[in-house]
Amino acid sequence: MSEQSTRTSETPTLVSKERRSRRGSGSITLSDVAKVAGVSAITASRALNTPERVSRDALKRVRDAVSRTGYVPNMLAGGLASSRSRLVAALVPTIAGPVFLETVQALTEALAESGYQVMLGQSGYSGAREDALLDAIIGRRPDGIVLTGIMHSAEGRRRLLATGIPVVETWDLTPTPIDMLVGFSHEKVGAAVAEYLVSAGYKKLAIVTADDHRAGLRRKGFEDAATRLGVGLVGACTVPAPTTLGSGRFGLSDLLSRFPHMDAVFCSSDILALGVLTEAQARNLSVPARFAVFGFGDLGFAGDTFPTLTTVRVDGNAIGHQAARFIVERAEGRTVAERVIDLGFSIVKRDSA
């Protein structure tokens, strides 16, 4: 790591005949490997990338040479020459929220198995830096871009389309996807939760929801279904994204003060729900006897809260894997027949509702 002094040869001589060029990293290149293996550079390249097109003998010699020299291919050079960077950009609002982590993790792992790396981009919830970020991403010439929980500006959308890079939008079923999409319907989630609560006998439905776009869709679905079912939405509290345990506590306090008769709370995230449970506990209100609590996300802790949390499960892992599959398909030149995949969701019934 430190600047290690280049050792000169034992017997001091005049400047070596074949001076190393001052350019380049000085590390081992494919040509070096080829020389050691006694083949041409292109054969060495094929041995590494398309081993089936090379003879047994050449393959073995190249592989030996690689392990003897400790050669690691320079993917910048490879990417430049082949127009395939094997990089995929993952764009999230922020990595700090737990919601999309499962997706990013699955995406990273699935892509790594196919030899792709993930480049991380955080747009922030504001979308202000989105343009600069997009330039930084496009500049790397990624083989794909995965948008997770991102509301892209019209301008950004246009830029993405113009580049021709495969794009996968996730976590939402928009009517007009940029390219490919894997998600589920947030409105249907809201409706399903309302139906569940009403059929369980709850009649005074309330909601604590983040002010982001997808949470808004769930709220709409919830409210519409509640109205359709003849109970309506008796109260709502909106909190800023990203949600916290604290905003859940606040949400319940707020609801109780304004709508003391409500008997069920649909929260736009499990974190909010946990906050609601916490506040209920602090006020000595028992859940679900006094009111039901419904979460969203089925995060890791949902089965271990007290009471355990009834929530909506979304398979973030599957979303990540499917996104990876989409990208790899495209990168290898195949066309994707079904560009939109609805992964659906399920209700996980536990004790809180």
Added chain:
Amino acid sequence: MSEQSTRTSETPTLVSKERRSRRGSGSITLSDVAKVAGVSAITASRALNTPERVSRDALKRVRDAVSRTGYVPNMLAGGLASSRSRLVAALVPTIAGPVFLETVQALTEALAESGYQVMLGQSGYSGAREDALLDAIIGRRPDGIVLTGIMHSAEGRRRLLATGIPVVETWDLTPTPIDMLVGFSHEKVGAAVAEYLVSAGYKKLAIVTADDHRAGLRRKGFEDAATRLGVGLVGACTVPAPTTLGSGRFGLSDLLSRFPHMDAVFCSSDILALGVLTEAQARNLSVPARFAVFGFGDLGFAGDTFPTLTTVRVDGNAIGHQAARFIVERAEGRTVAERVIDLGFSIVKRDSA
């Protein structure tokens, strides 16, 4: 995104004289920009990378040309030519745990401001795939590698040293850093917590701890200090990493069954502590009256639990920023005088202990 057919010119002609090469991405290059601006390619390059070395006039013309053509520099080509990829690899055990998120987020943001992107690598807690991952990373020729919460194998360590890429280890103060390091002493954390609890009057100290390396160091510091202070460690429960709310609940059950008289629990993460609080609530045991609970990490929710959680605060944000600073310094060719930075920690006193 889709395969858009290349439109031929209006009037069908014979094969155009200057056929486009079948290679290349077909997108706008720096030469195109230079041509539009009426300067040479290198001047255009300088206008973009070192604007101060170019005349006012040339700068303006190049910038106009860039915005007219929608040019985005190809960083693969730039990186190859200059041996500076402006990529930084961030290695974490898994992105799914909340502990290092703050660090990764801060790192990504700070680096983005200096024009660097972050490439994500997940080693898994096992460290089995670590070697392949290391190859994938080195292949990108990153300008730096940030190790967060990673126990690197001796072999991996050797490889990293051999490449000469700047390395920053974080979240731990190891006695023999590979290169640069920003962290704090986990043993001192353990000792500080023990001292705090003893001076607050607790005498039967117990611990619920994950089985990872750093948690082990905190436990050691805790146990040593407890012994030194004459109270000792009365009980311990070890759970597998990564920690969950569920393992916290289990931990408390386990401790209570084996050491019913214990009066304080130090948890190796806030998540575990939240689990302990949850289990206490489920058993109707009041905290801190029956026993104290101490966390680690000061995650976002710690101030909003019931009771609020006394914990150890580590500034993950500062760690990420400092790591970014280290990498950028090195990448720009400066040498870093102080290679090891101890960011320390602080105890956040709340209600649970």
Added chain:
DNA sequence: ATTTTGAATGTTAGCGCTACCATTCAAACA
């Protein structure tokens, strides 16, 4: 008037790899 400077620009030659188009040469065929 001549030299010296240095800022601005340009020319050339790669960076390390792979696409494309040969070429070779054995086995398979007519």
Added chain:
DNA sequence: TGTTTGAATGGTAGCGCTAACATTCAAAAT
């Protein structure tokens, strides 16, 4: 026997950019 095939290999020419050196030409110094 000559021809066709196709698998294996190699040579060449870039991919889009920048380091290193070369050149130009005005202003400053002699």
